Amino acid sequence: MDIEPLDLELNESELNPKPDYVDMDRKEREAYLSQIGNFSTEERGIFHMLCSKWEPEIGYAKFVTSANKQHPIEEKELKSLMRKLRKSGCGLLLTKFTRGERGADKIILTDPLTHHFYYYFICNEYQKNFEDVVIDYVDKKNFEKYDVLATELTSIPMNIDDLNKRFIKNEEGKYHIFKIKSDSYSSFYATSDTLKDLLKISVRKVKYYFKSDNFIALVAKIMNSSISRIKSSIGQFDISVWKDLTKTILANKDLINSKFKNVSSSFFMAITITNSYCHSELKQRDEELKAERKLKELLKSIADIIRKNEFTPLTQENFNALFKNPEVSAPEIKSRFYELYVDNKTKIGLTEIVFIGQHYIHQDNLYKVFLDRVAMASSNLSSYYIQELKACLVSGRIDSNLHEGYSFNNSISTKLKGDYPIISDLLKRKSILSESIIHFCKKRGHSQNKLHNLLSEYFVSGSSDLQELNIILNLDIVELYDIAFSSLSMFKRFFIIVFGQYKNNLEKYTGYRSIKKRKSTNFHTGSGRGLNDSYGGGGYSGSRGSLLKESKPSKPKFYNQAEQDNAWDSLHSELNKKK
Secondary structure, X not given: OOOOOOOOOHHHHOOOOOOHHHHOOHHHHHHHHHHHOOOOHHHHHHHHHHHHOOOOOEEXXXXXXXXXXXXXXXXXXXXXXXXXHHHOOOEEEEEEEEOOEEEEEXXXXXXXXXXXXXXXXXXXXXXXXXXXXXXXXXOHHHHHHOXXXXXXXXXXXXXXXXXXXXHHHHOOOOOOEEEEEOOOOOOEEEEOOOHHHHHHHHHHHHHHHOOOHHHHHHHHHHOXXXXXXXXXXXXXXXXXXXXXXXXXXXXOXXXXXXXXXXXXXHHHHHHHHHHHHHHHHHHHHHHHHHHHHHHHHHHHHHHHHHHHOOOOOEEHHHHHHOOOOHHHOOHHHHHHHXXXXXXXXXXXXXXXXXXXXXXXXXXXXXXXHHHHHHHHHHHHHHHHHHHHHHHHHHHOOOOHHHOOOHHHHHHHHHHHHHHOHHHHHHHHOHHHHHHHHHHHHHHHOOOHHHHHHHHHOOEOOOOOOEOOHHHHOOOOHHHHHHHHHHOOOHHHHHHHHHOOHHHHHHHHHOOOOOHHHXXXXXXXXXXXXXXXXXXXXXXXXXXXXHHHOOOOOOOOOOXXXXXXXXXXXXXXXXXXXXX
């Protein structure tokens, strides 16, 4: 049940506000005291001291110590003052039950008969229940006992069946007063703060009567159980057991009353409260389990949507759109999805949904997407660098960004970061990349050898270091240079060869390696990780194959004098044809 305290003022959910008389001058306070009661000179002096040291809750011991340093006071005079203020509805001496006894704890000053006065009054009366288990719960008789008017008391109606752990927790830090009703007993009061004490007090009352061996024997007989089993049940608070125990006692109330004449009415009230709590708590747990199952099914359906987007990772915008449906629009649902699927701290390895490169990808698709994007990047970057090299050949300039090694890989890294964030992020987060490959292989039942082969496509053998970017993306500067050169017109190629620019430029791009060393280089081709070979296709299949179809210069070409002469003759022939 959701209780809305619509009839309460806003300040009734705040800490005790300052009373008007605190800010009065001494003469005005004297007049105020004369209006509300008959106070001695000593009591009036203590009242002025309390006002000068006002706090929402004044510590009793702290005040007495501080006051005695200024002007010694009699504690009996202080307590007499507080009794008179209580009767007038503007002050209370709160007590606290600790270590088996109840003693003075705090001093409360309020405006007359305010919500906070009643709130603290009820809280204080609950402390007496800790001291004496046989006294009744707090009701209107408690106010009558101290001649306190309850005419201004406003409360929220509450059914005892609504009491459970969640309700108690939701009331923490609030200042509500509840009037609790039960079908069998008169209404009683509780506050936000004493709801938790209500159950403790009730359990204490029940246990008090179970100290009697005769009482235990009767209950054991009624329940067709053993005395030892009943004692064990009472000793530990299992709500399922206590629900059955209290239900049986309530059903046999008349029999118990006939056997034990000294059982107080508060005992059966305690049994009713405890039974209601157990019943409500079990019902609440059942509802929470059902709600949790429903929520998990809902979250799984969202995860399945992401999984079905096999080669289409979700952007943040598309991901947010999954939670716009009214059924899942609550912020806590998205937060729970993150907790279970994206940010799961307890999960070893990949989370089910991986946030990488500003995209959301299902773990089943992560390596597929990576392969797809690598193939795409390899093709597109090949075209890009071929055009860059072609422009350099045409203009005769050298692009330092294309020098093989650090410069070339740094250029690739910059392009990946801007155009292929998923690849860039995965290569930075090496553990996720390796986990995605492991997950991919496990999912398809690949052998350990297959797994090691796939890992070696990206990692240096025997270490966690990545291969160079140009190797991972199959970007050989010599191949790219030759393709760029082959795409030039025959006239341009002729002059580049004749003037020796071909060899000079290539040596600059490759770091002046010798022809023999370059020819012996075993450049990685990535042939073992194609999408079709891995799992039957479905993704991007772009490659440089089309670019290499006409001419496949996998090794650098260097032209000797005879070849240059032939090129010169070919040029003459071509020119003669055009005439």
